[in-house]
Amino acid sequence: MNPIVVIHLLASVLVISLSVPLIRRKVKMNHWYGVRIPASFVSDEAWYDINHYGGRLLFYWGLAIAGTAGFGAFLKEQNWIIYNWTALVVILGGLALVVANIYRYAQKNHGA
Numbered sequence: 001m002n003p004i005v006v007i008h009l010l011a012s013v014l015v016i017s018l019s020v021p022l023i024r025r026k027v028k029m030n031h032w033y034g035v036r037i038p039a040s041f042v043s044d045e046a047w048y049d050i051n052h053y054g055g056r057l058l059f060y061w062g063l064a065i066a067g068t069a070g071f072g073a074f075l076k077e078q079n080w081i082i083y084n085w086t087a088l089v090v091i092l093g094g095l096a097l098v099v100a101n102i103y104r105y106a107q108k109n110h111g112a
Contacts, residue, residue, distance in 0.1 A: 022055025
């Protein structure tokens with residue numbers, strides 16, 4: 001099995017695990033953990049709202065990483081290079097979409 005798949009599976013578990021407390025609104029305003037953009041520090045309501053939304057997006061991004069890894073786990077060695085590049089696009093492209101959507105959401109709903 002491609003060793004990169006294991007890394008992707010571990011990354012997906014980490015992302016999903018970190019997103020759940022955000023979705024459940026369990027993370028108080030802080031400077032270390034959560035969606036830390038200027039709009040989220042405006043108020044407690046903005047913090048929990050933006051982190052809830054961002055947590056959901058991160059959760060789905062984690063699922064996409066896991067799905068990509070699950071697909072890659074069954075590929076033959078001659079396809080590993082293609083998988084590695086495709087997975088990189090999914091991971092970085094997904095992260096870019098998550099960040100862009102969080103900023104868009106914050107601007108639309110919290111006037112940031």
